[in-house]
Amino acid sequence: MIRISQELLNQIREHGVRDYPYECCGLLLGRYGADGKVVKETYPISNAREESAKRNRFLIEPHELMRGERYAMNNDLEVVGFYHSHPDSPAVPSQYDLEHAWPTYSYIIVSTSAGQASDLFSWEQEPDRSRFNQEDIQCQ
Amino acid sequence: MPVTISIPAPLRQFAAGQSQIVVEAKTAGEALDQLTSTHSALRRHLFNDQNTLRNFVNVYLNDEDIRHASGPDTPVKDGDTLMIVPSIAGGAVIESEVGQSLPELSNEEILRYSRHLIMPEVGMQGQRRLKAASVLMIGTGGLGAPVGMYLAAAGVGRIGIVDFDVVEESNLQRQIIHGTKDLGRRKIESARDRLRDINPHIEIETHESRLTSHNAMRLFRNYDIVVDGTDNFPTRYLVNDACVLSGKPNVYGSIFRFEGQASVFWAEKGACYRCLYPEPPPPGLVPSCAEGGVLGVLPGIVGAIQANETIKIILGAEALLINRLLLFDAWTMKFREFKLRKDPKCPVCGEQPTIKELIDYEEFCGMAAHQAPQPDTKLEEISATELNARRLRGDPIQIIDVREPHEFEIARIPGTKLIPLGHVVSRMNEIDSDVETIVHCKGGVRSAKAIEALKRAGFQGRLINLKGGITAWSEDVDPRVAKY
Numbered sequence: 001m002i003r004i005s006q007e008l009l010n011q012i013r014e015h016g017v018r019d020y021p022y023e024c025c026g027l028l029l030g031r032y033g034a035d036g037k038v039v040k041e042t043y044p045i046s047n048a049r050e051e052s053a054k055r056n057r058f059l060i061e062p063h064e065l066m067r068g069e070r071y072a073m074n075n076d077l078e079v080v081g082f083y084h085s086h087p088d089s090p091a092v093p094s095q096y097d098l099e100h101a102w103p104t105y106s107y108i109i110v111s112t113s114a115g116q117a118s119d120l121f122s123w124e125q126e127p128d129r130s131r132f133n134q135e136d137i138q139c140q
Numbered sequence: 141m142p143v144t145i146s147i148p149a150p151l152r153q154f155a156a157g158q159s160q161i162v163v164e165a166k167t168a169g170e171a172l173d174q175l176t177s178t179h180s181a182l183r184r185h186l187f188n189d190q191n192t193l194r195n196f197v198n199v200y201l202n203d204e205d206i207r208h209a210s211g212p213d214t215p216v217k218d219g220d221t222l223m224i225v226p227s228i229a230g231g232a233v234i235e236s237e238v239g240q241s242l243p244e245l246s247n248e249e250i251l252r253y254s255r256h257l258i259m260p261e262v263g264m265q266g267q268r269r270l271k272a273a274s275v276l277m278i279g280t281g282g283l284g285a286p287v288g289m290y291l292a293a294a295g296v297g298r299i300g301i302v303d304f305d306v307v308e309e310s311n312l313q314r315q316i317i318h319g320t321k322d323l324g325r326r327k328i329e330s331a332r333d334r335l336r337d338i339n340p341h342i343e344i345e346t347h348e349s350r351l352t353s354h355n356a357m358r359l360f361r362n363y364d365i366v367v368d369g370t371d372n373f374p375t376r377y378l379v380n381d382a383c384v385l386s387g388k389p390n391v392y393g394s395i396f397r398f399e400g401q402a403s404v405f406w407a408e409k410g411a412c413y414r415c416l417y418p419e420p421p422p423p424g425l426v427p428s429c430a431e432g433g434v435l436g437v438l439p440g441i442v443g444a445i446q447a448n449e450t451i452k453i454i455l456g457a458e459a460l461l462i463n464r465l466l467l468f469d470a471w472t473m474k475f476r477e478f479k480l481r482k483d484p485k486c487p488v489c490g491e492q493p494t495i496k497e498l499i500d501y502e503e504f505c506g507m508a509a510h511q512a513p514q515p516d517t518k519l520e521e522i523s524a525t526e527l528n529a530r531r532l533r534g535d536p537i538q539i540i541d542v543r544e545p546h547e548f549e550i551a552r553i554p555g556t557k558l559i560p561l562g563h564v565v566s567r568m569n570e571i572d573s574d575v576e577t578i579v580h581c582k583g584g585v586r587s588a589k590a591i592e593a594l595k596r597a598g599f600q601g602r603l604i605n606l607k608g609g610i611t612a613w614s615e616d617v618d619p620r621v622a623k624y
Contacts, residue, residue: 025228032149060228062198062205069225078149082228100196100229102185104150127153129184 001036001136002081002106002122004028009139011042013117016085016110025059025084027068028106029077036138037080037106043068059084081106081122088112091119093132103127106135143171145222147182154181168201169212171222186224190260195456196227208410211459242268243297249341253295266455267295273454274298276363278351278379280331281305282429282439283369283393283446285317290447291367292335292342296454299335300345300363303327310624314436351375353498356382365453367391367446371429373420374501380405380413381498384489391450393442396427398435398471400442403461403480404449407489410463415483415490420505431585438470519588520604524612527578531555539578540564540571542590543610547582551622553613556580564590565597573601580606580613582624 015024027043045060045068060082072078082105086092091111093101101107103125110120122135142162147155155161156179163178165171172193176183188194199206200223206214216222245253245267256262262270273296277284280303291299305327307318322330328346335344347359351370360366360382368379368390376394383390389406392413405412445468449461465478488495522530530537539556541548548558559567561581571577571594579587584607591603606612614621 062200062225062227065225065228066200066223080149084228097229100194100227102148102150102226104153 001138002028002039002108003036003138003140004039005140008039008042009120009137012083012108013110013120015042015044015083016087016112016117017115019085020112020114021087023059023085023087024112025082027060027065027072027079028081028083028108029068029072029075030080031078032080032104039080039106040077041075042083043071079105081108083108083110085110085112085117091121093123097123098125098129098132101125101132103129107132108137141166141216141218141220143216143218143220143222145171145175145224148224148226151182151185151224154185155179165216167212168199168206168214168216168222171216172199172212190263190265192261193458196229198225198227199223200225207458207460208463209459213459243271244268245271246341249295252339252341256294261457262455269454269456270295270451271297273365274300274363275365275367275450276300276302276359277367277369278302278375279369279371280315280317280327281311281369281371282314282395282434282436283443284331284367285315286440286443287367287369287393287447287450288317288331288335289338290444291450292339292344294447294451295339296342296451298343298345298363300347300359301328301331301335302347302349302351302359303331304348304350314434314439316440351378353378353500356498357386360386360388363388365389365391365450367393367450369393369443369446373426374505376413377420377504378498378501381488381495383407384412384414385497389453391446391453393439393446395434395439395442396429397432398438398469400438400468400470402442402445402449402466402468403464404453406460406462407482411480411482412486412489414488415486416465416480418483418487427585431581431583435470438468441468441470519591520602521607522578522604523607524616527606527613528617535576537576537578538572539580539606540590541580541610542587543581547624550624551610551614553580553610553621561586561590561593565593568594568597568599571599571601573599576602576604578604578606581609583609583611 015026026045028039029041029043030037030039045064069079086109091109093107093109107123111118122137123132124135125132143165145161145163147159147161152159161175163171163174165174186193186197201214201216202220253267256267257264275291275296277288280288280301288299288301307322307325307327307330309323311318312320317334318330326348328348332344332346349355356378366379366383366388368376370376370379380390384407387408389404392405393402452460463480465480467476484491487493539553541556541558542561542564544560559570579590581587584605587605587609591605594603610621611623614623
């Protein structure tokens with residue numbers, strides 16, 4: 001289960017709409033607790049990248065993640081997951097996403113189309129890497 | 141050596157909740173093996189079924205990605221820290237790319253590639269990737285020969301070759317894709333036949349043309365990887381820029397005399413050729429192989445390195461020559477390596493690129509020369525036929541040969557005096573300034589430099605350059621003089 005405020009969810013949606021038709025992405029910063037994760041802040045990474053960056057297989061490069069980790073550490077937070085948008089496609093992870101993920105992290109995907117965000121789901125990988133399970137979002 | 145591995149938060153549940161684990165190891169790979177043998181549940185999250193690091197898993201040794209060092213073989217020392225950092229995949233955009241299925245291998249192909257297939261690093265999956273891959277080779281000369289032959293033998297499914305030359309006798313000392321029977325044939329035809337003979341299971345596409353700013357983007361679009369086997373600066377910059385603009389990796393090699401260079405320029409992942417050399421050298425400063433010579437086996441070695449890197453790119457291997465310039469000296473038999481860095485100010489792959497489409501590369505390489513200090517006076521020239529006529533008339537002239545003594549031994553114009561380029565200034569007093577002086581070399585470049593040097597040194601006599609050097613003499617005046 002992941003707990004996140006309505007305000008932060010809206011920030012993710014807005015980021016997705018702003019970067020459309022490109023994918024947006026960012027980090028979810030917060031804390032791991034006994035009863036799931038809580039998101040305290042979003043940390044946007046992409047800002048409507050250049051055409052060439054679309055060919056990148058990865059939305060978030062390791063050095064960007066490390067920068068985010070450092071920021072989180074300085075603010076007594078941890079990276080608890082990631083968000084990204086699927087422009088004009090459903091908010092479900094692909095096989096490719098599955099092969100490129102770790103358990104425990106939350107992967108929030110928001111579906112975007114011209115001018116608006118629709119579905120937003122959070123996904124968590126099964127510990128044996130076999131599939132993604134939809135994760136409950138508890139909106140605070 | 142005790143090395144600390146920091147475990148990212150989501151994986152701590154597979155490592156007994158620890159955030160840092162100390163292991164004993166000599167290399168990064170060994171450290172990870174140690175870690176995952178103690179905490180076996182971690183392994184599947186870091187390594188794939190082929191036992192290589194998952195491609196989204198990055199390992200940093202004290203802030204440096206080990207992929208940019210020696211991969212798993214990167215040595216570690218006491219007190220080092222290894223960090224495991226994921227890259228985060230995007231979703232929808234790449235779906236189509238991932239969904240492409242790889243071609244199957246026939247039983248004949250399985251037999252042919254068996255030495256590949258039994259290695260887990262290649263395996264069926266890797267060999268099918270090779271079959272699905274396409275590579276464009278620019279040039280079928282010294283470098284292109286081993287590149288083409290090894291890629292064909294390895295089973296790269298589609299190989300494009302670009303060349304416009306014909307096979308000449310002086311090519312055969314190093315361009316082993318062509319044979320004596322091919323003399324006078326178009327290089328692309330000779331190369332195609334050789335590659336087909338090596339491997340009939342692959343497709344070979346020939347493009348008989350000079351690579352230009354007009355056709356480069358169109359040609360590159362149809363291939364996954366471009367291998368640069370060119371021997372001149374305009375084409376090298378053209379290949380680089382077209383690769384950056386079309387997002388293709390550029391597998392680079394170059395050779396001169398006994399020295400070779402190799403690298404992989406892939407702007408999405410590291411430095412490009414312009415990050416290394418923003419400007420071309422002034423024309424004539426760096427002699428070509430025709431002028432300076434090249435050890436025949438050298439392009440064999442450098443080209444084989446290019447083929448090696450190309451195959452590794454296709455297989456998705458790590459430790460590519462990205463951000464690394466490999467220098468090889470065949471005479472001292474030494475390899476050296478330089479680290480390259482992507483230049484944020486690079487005009488083509490930097491943060492604010494100014495080159496957004498292909499330019500005129502002849503002009504670019506010539507213009508840079510124009511900015512270099514040029515002698516005030518124009519170079520006076522004479523053709524071989526004219527020179528011969530003047531000699532027959534008995535004009536009072538002297539001919540100075542500025543080539544090296546070993547070249548003088550191969551062929552000479554009768555009645556000339558040998559003063560190698562490096563000595564012309566110090567031996568200036570041996571040249572009679574009251575008589576007109578014709579200066580020559582093999583092709584006319586070094587002699588022009590000699591004239592410039594003599595003028596700068598204050599030589600008062602009249603100096604005339606033999607256009608085309610002794611090669612022109614052999615072609616136009618006396619075919620008994622050997623061409624080399």
